[in-house]
Each structure stands twice: as C-alpha cells, then as structure tokens.
Amino acid sequence: MTSVNDTPVLPIDDTEPPLITQQEHIVFHDPTSADYTVFECQATVRDTGKTFRMHTTQVSGGRTGAVCIARLDPTGIDEHVEARYLIARHWRISTHAWGWEFPRGMGEEHESAEETARRELKEETGIDVPVERVNVVQRIHADTGVLRDSIAVAEITVADADIDAARPAINHTGDTDWELRNAHWVDTNTLRAMIANGEITDGITLACWAIHECRESAVQYK
Known part of the structure; x- marks a missing residue:
C-alpha cells in the first residue's frame, strides 16, 4: 500500500x-x-x-474485499482528452433498486487484495489485466459501527487493448456478472456531476472516489 x-x-x-x-x-x-x-x-x-x-x-470469513477504480488513460497526444473511469449499474436487493457503482466484490481464500480486484474486474466486466497493473492504495471499512470487513481500494490501469480483448465476453451472455448493466467509461467532470446531482448513492463508491480525488490532488500539489 x-x-x-x-x-x-x-x-x-x-x-x-x-x-x-x-x-x-x-x-x-x-x-x-x-x-x-x-x-x-x-x-x-x-x-x-x-x-x-x-x-x-x-462476510466472506473476514477476507478483504476489493473495489476497482478502473482508469482508462487517453491515447494519442490530444491534451484535452481526459482519463476515464468505469462505472456500471448494479442491482442491489437491499434497496430493490439499480445504482451506479465501481466494480467490487468479496475476497476468496488465499487471494491477495490485488488478486481479488483483478478477478472481480474480470468477472464483472470481462476486462482482464495483469496483477502488476493493480495498485491497492488504501483499505477502508464501510461502517465501523457494525461491519467488521475491510475493503481494498484498488486503482487499476486499463488499456484500449484490454477492452478490445474483453468484447467477446462482454457480448456473450453469461460470461460476465448477471447483475451488471450499462457499464460506461466517464471522465472526472461527469463523475463529479453525477455525485453532485445525487445519481451516485453507493457509499463505498463515493468513499473510494473521494480517496482517489484526494490522492490526485496531493500528488499534484506536493
């Protein structure tokens, strides 16, 4: 970390x-x-x-789960093109509603947090990246008053080639998470607007984005 x-x-x-x-x-x-x-x-x-x-x-025997902040950096030399981040609609039975979230999931036995993040991204989106491109930047707790579980915040670098390779799985029903719909790559300003407009209500997604934004600012002004 x-x-x-x-x-x-x-x-x-x-x-x-x-x-x-x-x-x-x-x-x-x-x-x-x-x-x-x-x-x-x-x-x-x-x-x-x-x-x-x-x-x-x-849950999951106390094994650390992972949230995937998948980042697609721009290609080419156009300085006006920004990095984009993957969010998707996820059905939650607790709220009986769809919501925008970062991909995430629970850890499995004998997995590192990086391996959990890599597996979850692949299972939910079809995108498969080497574990070396997964960077766990922090661990959080969703609710320290009730929940024991820790969650790894994982920043994952994704390339256009990774998305192209994933298209067969994305287009083939059953190869990715049945709960996910409408996955989109959005830029920072779009994410901020969605949060400000109340379109993103998942607390873990909001917390992880806040961590990412703070880290980006700290690096910029260090």
Missing part, C-alpha cells in the same frame, strides 16, 4: 478505549449466503461500569 503523505494531518492522542469488550460469540452463521456471520459481544463502559450488548457482522 502506498501513501502520498506519511505525516498525520492532525495530532493523535488516543487514550485507553472507552469500552472493554468480552464474551464474544457467534449468534448466527449462514455459510450459503456470502458466509454471513453475526457476532454478539458484551461490552462494559470503562468509566461507569455499565454493560450492554452489541452485534457486528462479517
């Missing part, structure tokens, strides 16, 4: 955690549905001694 700035922006002064956790155990586990697990934990407030129960969830 790379870092554009190793110096913390704000001073860190962490004291002892306010909660003491104990007696953690599994209260639900469904291995057939993304290896979904619910944990119950009894916690004690350090200052008051008050106890209460908390529940957290985990």
Whole structure:
C-alpha cells in the first residue's frame, strides 16, 4: 500500500478505549449466503461500569474485499482528452433498486487484495489485466459501527487493448456478472456531476472516489 503523505494531518492522542469488550460469540452463521456471520459481544463502559450488548457482522470469513477504480488513460497526444473511469449499474436487493457503482466484490481464500480486484474486474466486466497493473492504495471499512470487513481500494490501469480483448465476453451472455448493466467509461467532470446531482448513492463508491480525488490532488500539489 502506498501513501502520498506519511505525516498525520492532525495530532493523535488516543487514550485507553472507552469500552472493554468480552464474551464474544457467534449468534448466527449462514455459510450459503456470502458466509454471513453475526457476532454478539458484551461490552462494559470503562468509566461507569455499565454493560450492554452489541452485534457486528462479517462476510466472506473476514477476507478483504476489493473495489476497482478502473482508469482508462487517453491515447494519442490530444491534451484535452481526459482519463476515464468505469462505472456500471448494479442491482442491489437491499434497496430493490439499480445504482451506479465501481466494480467490487468479496475476497476468496488465499487471494491477495490485488488478486481479488483483478478477478472481480474480470468477472464483472470481462476486462482482464495483469496483477502488476493493480495498485491497492488504501483499505477502508464501510461502517465501523457494525461491519467488521475491510475493503481494498484498488486503482487499476486499463488499456484500449484490454477492452478490445474483453468484447467477446462482454457480448456473450453469461460470461460476465448477471447483475451488471450499462457499464460506461466517464471522465472526472461527469463523475463529479453525477455525485453532485445525487445519481451516485453507493457509499463505498463515493468513499473510494473521494480517496482517489484526494490522492490526485496531493500528488499534484506536493
């Protein structure tokens, strides 16, 4: 994992955690549905001694998932042509709606985060790139209050030749993710406008784009 700035922006002064956790155990586990697990934990407030129960969830055995920020750089010498990024419509049963998202998925056993990102991009779009073109820039948590899982933010460099090679799979029903529709390459300004207009509502996609934008700005002004 790379870092554009190793110096913390704000001073860190962490004291002892306010909660003491104990007696953690599994209260639900469904291995057939993304290896979904619910944990119950009894916690004690350090200052008051008050106890209460908390529940957290985990999928895929706690293996790190990956989000793919696939970037297609312009070819030729036209300086006005910008890089473009791949977003697609994805059906989510939790919201019963379609939404624009970056390709993503859960990790599998014995996979690195880079390998997970590469596999997910291929499975969902048909685009196959060497793992050397996958750069995990950060790991995030979608909801630290409830979800245990970590997610690798992977920037992936894609070439026109990769897209041309993927067309047979894209055009052949069943070779790519059945949940995805309407994949598009869009430039930075289009992505920003979609976010500003409320067209992108997926929190993980929004978080990953914010990380990407901050990294781009940090490199530009470093």
